[in-house]
Amino acid sequence: MSMAISILNGFTCNARIPRTWQTGTVCLIVESNRGPVLVDTGLGREDYSNPTWFTKLFRIITIMPFNPRQAAINQVQELGYRPEDFKHIILTHMHFDHCGGLPDFPHAKIHVVRKEYEAFIHQRGFLRAAYVQRHIAHKPDFVFYEETGDTWFEFSAIRITGFEPEIWFIPMPYHTPGLCGIAIKTEAGWHFHCGDAAADFRRHDIPEWSIRLILGPYMPRLREFATDHPEIRMTASHMFLDYFGPSAAANERQP
């Protein structure tokens, strides 16, 4: 079986200042022994057709192309999958821009660390307004995970059992109480998706204080890890648009 990973941009969100800061939202499709697994969903169809007040507010603060083609459900269908092929979705965390697409995959079990689910339900964390209850109104099946004392390299880690290739949660709470990175062992080596614990590793023009404030204390350690492990592919959730390839950047850039 090929254990490839595809990378989608599930949601483009650009800063007003500086306007050149145009970022997407990494969603992964992992080919596994249990079918294709989606890691994060971006926004869902209803977020476009009937936006919540929070999305409306976010559209004022940031610049969003707000193109419904970016909904994961539309992208996976363009790639030839059926929605029901996705029996499993893994979440880095439950902010609106990472799990808004859950209602589009009603057949999927949702794998998430328990702390994150509880923060979502009880609206905890300094960015709690980004938890949108509507995103689980369809009452999906959840599978919850707790810390086990295991490690992946030097990080504490939780194995998501039953999947080949190996998939691990790497808890890095701060941005949300249950935020995780996701480590996946592909044939080409490890992919360490750091979620919202890191900013785009290729960029050195993002002020460290703003990374510390929004994403937490992990970036210096993750940069060091990246230097020590050039064989590991590392991504952050909000990679700049050029990461997703020229077509994505061209389609989603605003005039």
Ligand SMILES: [Zn+2]
């Ligand atoms: Zn995010």
